[in-house]
Amino acid sequence: MDLSIFDIFKIGIGPSSSHTVGPMKAAYDFVSRVDRISRIENVARVEVDLYGSLALTGRGHGTDRAVLLGLSGENPEEIVAESIDAKVGQIRADKKLALLGRHNITFEEPTHLRFNDKISLPFHPNGMRFAAFSSDGNQILQQAYYSIGGGFIQRENETRGQDSQANRKSGPYVFRSAAELLSIAAKQNLPIWRIVLENEHAWRTPQEVQSGLDRIWNTMNACIDRGLRTEGILPGGLGVRRRAAKLARKLRQESGKDPLIAMDWVNAYAMAVNEENASGGRVVTAPTNGAAGVVPAVGRHYESFVERANHEGIYRYLLTAGAIGMLYKRNASISGAEVGCQGEVGVACSMAAGGLVAAHGGTNDQVEYAAEIGMEHNLGMTCDPIGGLVQIPCIERNAMGAVKAINACRVAMREGGDHKVSLDQVIETMYRTGLDMQSGYKETSLRGLALHTIEC
Ligand code: SF4
Structure with missing residues (x-):
């Protein structure tokens, strides 16, 4: 079995591994991939859709906050829990978010972050979709993710998780x-x-x-x-x-x-x-x-x-x-x-x-x-x-x-x-x-x- 004890016991933040930790990791994974495909500085707009259980209970579980933090380049293991309120408060007050902590874009809720509580994606109830666009409106990358429990995430159409056990x-x-x-x-x-x-x-x-x-x-x-x-x-x-x-x-x-x-x-x-x-x-x-x-x-x-x-x-x-x-x-x-x-x-x-x-x-x-x-x-x-x-x-x-x-x-x-x-x-x-x-x-x-x- 390629699972490690450190996949089961992961240090993170509350309140939910599937609704907070997973979405933060997915958002971070998405912007990191965008940065590899086309530098993050080329992104003019990011849109995020939450589906199924993430949309129905995401507000109570802090999914929206987790997504903002993940897009900003934060990860659940290292973020200082006491800094979260201030960081999220700043993003919401300015309606601006620094992708990967270095490139500012306008980010407003609900325009750019939507709760689709009547729709579920097919693979798992905890689905989310991210899309990044350039200034001329072209889509740079679009990717659906699933938060499959315990902070594990999986990209759509990929059979292996995006966590460290994938290539072990x-x-x-x-x-x-x-x-x-x-x-x-x-x-x-x-x-x-x-x-x-x-x-x-x-x-x-x-x-x-x-x-x-x-x-x-x-x-x-x-x-x-x-x-x-x-x-x-x-x-x-x-x-x-x-x-x-x-x-x-x-x-x-x-x-x-x-x-x-x-x-x-x-x-x-x-x-x-x-x-x-x-x-x-x-x-x-x-x-x-x-x-x-x-x-x-x-x-x-x-x-x-x-x-x-x-x-x-x-x-x-x-x-x-x-x-x-x-x-x-x-x-x-x-x-x-x-x-x-x-x-x-x-x-x-x-x-x-x-x-x-x-x-x-x-x-x-x-x-x-x-x-x-x-x-x-x-x-x-x-x-x-x-x-x-x-x-x-x-x-x-x-x-x-x-x-x-x-x-x-x-x-x-x-x-x-x-x-x-x-x-x-x-x-x-x-x-x-x-x-x-x-x-x-x-x-x-x-x-x-x-x-x-x-x-x-
Ligand atoms: S599974 Fe549901 S009821 Fe049980 S601890 Fe998690 S959120 Fe609470």
């Missing part, structure tokens, strides 16, 4: 399914996390892999810590109050009295991350932004509450969770617009459950079993964010997913790993269930909570 040679252990992964691991007599690590070493030096994992884990922790100390109302107009900081304050006072206090902390960690995500802060896709709280919360729980926890356990956790995420990415979908929230929080739960088994030193069979449980009990979960914002039900849902992941790990570790439904079967079931779901339940905010809850 295979690592020593190629696996497409959980069964193949388990079989390779059994033959090599290695834990799953070592299989993933050996593949990573085909693409990066051991030092690069280690520092990359440290960077991911440090970014996750920094996100938790920021969320645990930041209060106020989340942006977007729903008036949702941040709760993680207040909860953490209470828990610090109560510490030691309640036998389930660790679970309260898991809730606080997960909500802290997703409140940061909802406010456009720096997060790690795991496997998406909307589901970014589950993996950090379960990992932090391991570090904080498991007696023999150590940093090597965190490496095992991330590598194993990443392997599980790759299976979903390869064989199903991690896009809420394609398969509902089972593909986001459900996958995150599955990843964290299997990863936690590895952190505890469980067997490969127990990893597979825990990951299967983590998804089995999220099957059918819809994506119906109120007001198109990644806030309700998303923030609490991450807390529920994290607690469920810990429980799945416990169930699997109390048994030998023997079970009826395999991880591959549940992945296939999730995908089929997602395809059967009406589009109103797939990140369109047309049904479910989004329809039956009054916005105020």
